[in-house]
Amino acid sequence: MGLVRLRIPLAITFVAGVVLIVQFFIPSHPSMKLYAASQAWLRIIGAFAAVLGVGSILKTHLERVQRAHQQWPFSTLTLAGLFVTATLGIGWGVQPDSPADWIFKNIYTPLDATIFSLLAFYVATAAYRTFRVRTMEAGLLLTGAVLVMFGRVALGEMIQPHLVPQSLEWLFTFPAAAAKRGILLGIVLGVTATSLRIILGIERGYLGAE
């Protein structure tokens, strides 16, 4: 990989990384302006990325329709949804009570909620598989899960008014919180070290290099 595909991106990464690290420690007006400009550029790049996304959708689904792919009716529906929503949004705006807003409230939101609600069933199936006690760890997991389930419903207090809620409180406050903080500490260190590697050019895999 040569100058354009490797060296220049590494140089840009290094300069941008160092500048923004130094900026964090300088509260002056020029520094704040630089930070605001960098955030604005990120938003601009994100907006242009939407063009890439639409282009990808059009290419993928138009090809499926043209080649009469097995799933071509769904690709037709996707393209129709894209064109109709974009036309209504551009032509009539996206303010409340606009046609695009109607589509969002009456089609998109219910579909979104439908997929989200699948989680309830998936949690049940995952729990059924996980809580079969075959190892000590699975047994501990099952004990904790039973405690949490009883503690979260009125039945737990009916069984034992003090022990169940207090046990649940202890479980969340001490072992669970401690484990979570341990994981978070590792994540924070990993982010810091990985960011340093990327800024210094030690990590290059994201550019396709070895």
Added chain:
Amino acid sequence: MVRPTSIRWKRGGPTLALIVALAMCAVAWGQGQLPRPPSSLQVVDTPNDDGTSLTLAWDKSPDDGAGARNVTGYAVFRVPPRGKRVLIGRPPAGATGFADVKLKAGQAYSYEVEALSAAGPSAAAVGGPAAPTEQWYHRGRTNVLVGIVIVFGLVAFNILRAQRGAQLYVRPIAGLEAVDDAVGRATEMGRAILYVPGLTGISDIATIMGMIILGRVARRTAEYETKLLVPCNDPIVMSAAREIVHEAYLEQGKPDLFDPDSVYFVTDAQFGYAAAVGGLMVRERPAANFFMGGFFAESLILAETGAAIGAIQIAGTDQDTQLPFFITACDYTLMGEELYAATAYLSQQPRLLGSLKGQDWCKIVIMALVLTGAVLALFGAAWFRALFQVQ
């Protein structure tokens, strides 16, 4: 006939005097109900800012808290060199400070603060003039600078150690050992490999690590000529992923096998993406699923659907809230920092292994600090904890 004024005074004088006296008593009584003003008003430049803020501090009015002249709040005024003063804030009762923002650096400002009550405002406490100035170093973040220097120093030291030939031990990570096995399984079964790079953008470290692991998986799929599918949630991630996969196929000398449409954008809607990927899994029935990156509520939908079709699943994320779902539904899970260790572990490059070891040394430092802080907290030493607060 005009009466002399002295005669008018003799008749109306006592009444008039009584009225005036009563009025003066009323005023005096009313003023006696007004609160006493705040005192010791100081106006100073707000530290560690860009020169657009001044901080006011005062001692509360003696009537703040109780009594017939109880203070209900304060009124803060900015007093220009010429013209009327401007009300800029109404802090509540009990307040002893106020920050005035959006000022001009270098320009002097004066202020007045009055205590307010039901009877009216007190006399004004006057402060200033003072001019805000910008600082070129944020002293409140010195602890962050020290932390960065320590982390950088430990990482750099271990990179140098590794480059000089030191043998650095890294414990086996089952999820990473299984990457090649998963690709081999899919090749043997003649089915595709599904790679999901997560739902966070390219600026997220987990996504970058996901891209790096994608490169390794793509090299294997190019080598074994296995179909690879990479549905993306973000257009920029899609562009990066496509380049990485293309580069992997070029490296393996099989550019004609690269299908650009295998890396495509689906949607940036969270559950729309989950539905699309779930449908893809059910239709294509991939033999191996990789979930590498940042995930949210859709993680269980993806993992459970993959488990239902019988695929071997390797997940890696730094979202601690989603780890339990992946651990439950996937065969292997890379938890947090294990995802970040992937490149070093898979490539075994000295520089990368050295940085991994440096991370571990930083963990030892943090453990020591946590223990020290816990012991000091037992003896009531709050100053140690204050060292780590970031402004």
